[in-house]
Amino acid sequence: MDFYRTMGYVALGSYMRRLGEISQQASAQIYQMYGMDFEVKWFPVFLAIAENEFETVSKIAEYIGQSHVGVSLMVKEMSKSGFVETQKGITDKRETLVKLTPKGQQMQLRMNELLEDLQDTMTEVKNECETDVLRALMEYEQVILRKGLPERIKARLKTRERNKVKIIHLDPTNDAHRAAFKRINYEWIEKYFKVEPLDMESLENPDTFYINKGGLVLLAEYQGNIVGTSALKPMTADSMELSKMGVDSNAKGLGIGELLGQAIIEEGKRLGLKRLYLETNSRLLPALNLYQKLGFKTVKDFSSPYSRADVAMELWL
Template sequence: MDFYQMAGKMAVGSRLRKLSDILTENAAKVYDVYQVDLEPRWFPVFYTLAKTEGLGVMEIAQSIGQSHASVSQIIKKMKKKGLIAEVKDEADGRRSVVELSAKGKEVSEKLEQQMIDVKSASEELLSEMQYDMWKSIEEMEFLLEQRSLFDRVMAKRKEREVQKVKIVDYHAKYQNDFKRLNIEWIEAYFKVEKTDLLYLDNPKSYIIDKGGHIFFAEYDGEIVGTCALAKMDDETFELAKMGVSPKAQGKKIGWLLGQACIDKAKALGTKRIFLESNTRLVPAINLYHKLGFQKVTGPPSPYERANIQMELIL
């Protein structure tokens, strides 16, 4: 079976490269017939200089949509062929620009006849196609500028891995995980306080038995995240003790835990969820904002590290 039939749209880059190789091979034959001493891949740079003299490397790169390094290499090769010359910019003597040399201008004149035939043949080819490839390429370039293929792949990877995350309720067997995950992040940024240990060493008596809940995130059979919903009064719960293992970050585990707490609070008829954090924890603060929390000013915190309070009205 043909590779492209097996791989399908996953091989879009390879398929376009194959098409590019076919067109480049044909272009080389065309240059040879018209006796134009120019490599096909030089054409964008050469044509740009033929239409606008005295350009810097960066200006050319931006014009043709190629990297500065790639254009620099092409210019070096074209200079070696004697097709371009480096001169001082008339507007700024401290700046060097490139332009076609006398030999380059001769090649440009010979290229004119070739371009007439190539343009006509290309238009004929495109007209024979069922779909407008030129517009499709423009559309793909536009879409990739909005969101790269790399970003799209990473998003799909995250979506797939999120499916492997399971949110489970508190069980005595997870007590060590509850403490481990929280100690891990606290010690990474701050110091463990006495109030922390009261909750981390006795989660059942300080949280569960008082009407609260603790959730855990399981990934590939391992507990990698946790978050508590501690009851403050009949109308308010506190979102507390959220911790996600560094090796499991990037899988939306914090979001899933936070959402599980919010859903539980709603089911219990709670009107408000309160939390305390520290502005150094930028990813956590961003997560809370995404979950709908807003900054508020509340009573003094029992934690030294807390410098921001937030709430979510349900």
Template sequence: MEFYNKVGKMALGSRLRRLSEKLTDEAAEVYRVYDINMNPKWFPVFYALAEGEDKSIMQIAQEISHSHPSVSTIAKEMVKHGVAQEVANKADARKNYIGLTDKGREINQRIQVQYADVNSAVENALNETQYNIWKAIEEWEFLLEQKSLLNRVKDEKKIRESKDVQVVDYKPEYQPAFKQLNEEWITQYFKMEATDYKSLDHPDEYILSKGGHILIALYNNEPVGACALIKMDNDMYELAKMAVSPKTKGKGIGFILGNASIAKAKELGAKKIYLESNTILKPAINLYHKLGFKKVTGMPSPYERCNIQMILEL
């Protein structure tokens, strides 16, 4: 126990596995006390078949929330030990169902008193504890169905790493990075166009001098993201040339840049932000929706690759 107290909640899975193994070992002893020749791991499948209805492996897997391979392995073991048998499906000869044998049904009759005693023993143990582990497990299962532990860890990683992201105003020294970041994603999916070269090679002339703005995302002081606000009229700016280095994927830099651009647009007096993209760029489209942009149609575009236009009302 000292190890788990030292490691803490990081070892939750290991500690639960240790508890599960302990309970499984004791369950095997319980079966011997009642002279029931059965492997504890068979129990969910056995119980699913004990109602008397023959079932497919898929049906059992769905009923007990186990994987298909796991149920298939257990069923084979039960068949090998004469507790279960394969039963031909009358409706579909290509499928076999699983059902209890006479031996399995006889075990089911004798095991009922064991069920009653085990249930009472568990109830008494729960009453002796301050926290009801059964209800806690139900809560955890519900929480993990809503959002997996993997995704929760990924979010924490993103939050931690986002603290090392800094969004700064464009300086001439960032022009090579501004061009490289955009050229990298454009050439991966499309081809560079004349308008791209103009704004990326000469951002001062084609963006800044016309009332626009450029933001650069720094991660550990390295330029890893960029985004431009190009002035269209007095109350509308175009969100353009948004790029994030694939080296920093998963750190939420696009979302940070997007929010920083929206804040800057408001500061510049914008009432709307317009953007052009392509639906092949699914992560980007998802990001724009997350930022609040809505699809619009009808505006002319200088880019061949544009097949979707969006606007955010500020």
């Protein structure tokens, strides 16, 4: 018990499973006290059938919030034990109608006596609790149904991993930096288009094409590997072109493109630039969405040395 007090909500799932096991054991003992040869897991399905004669499996599953497959299996088990019988739907033969047998009706009479005593007992338990446990559990259920724990954890995990990404400057003397810059960009260019002479010039010689002209190349590093690239090439005294924005195909989903884009914008501000310009292609929808998210606006009239460029965008800093 100290473990659950110490861990609190972190161990809530394990704690509820423990409570479930305690409840299952107690229920089995109670059925024995009333002389009922009855499986604990049948309880909600049995009551749903008893309350709604000739209900379908689909409606029972919806009513008690369990899967159609699970309810169907329990109906088969109860049918084998002689408590229920089934028949095909009158208008829809795909449906299975379920009703109590005479043996099931006798079980229902005994179940009603148990439920009456159980109601009084649970009221007694409720009165001994400081909070309304059932209402709290129902509220918790609604909260996690609106947004499940995996979805909530996924967002935090993405943030945690994203915080491990480092944005660094390309070192022209570092062979690993140069190799990654080429590999990542050749990968996406060859996937969608064809490599052009200007691509080869910039990727083979990032120092002379970008850095020696006053531009820069940024790299994203994650777990010791280069997983993203971007570059700025001077155009005028106060504007530069953003190019070679690429992310390793094995590192998608971490928001690396956005991190690189934000870093490039900060570098532009640091350099005193007034405008960033880029060219892309309308087929690259994720890239277009990213640039729009970063604040870039479409430029209508432009000419480009790249045959693939059919969209131009700019951002005023």
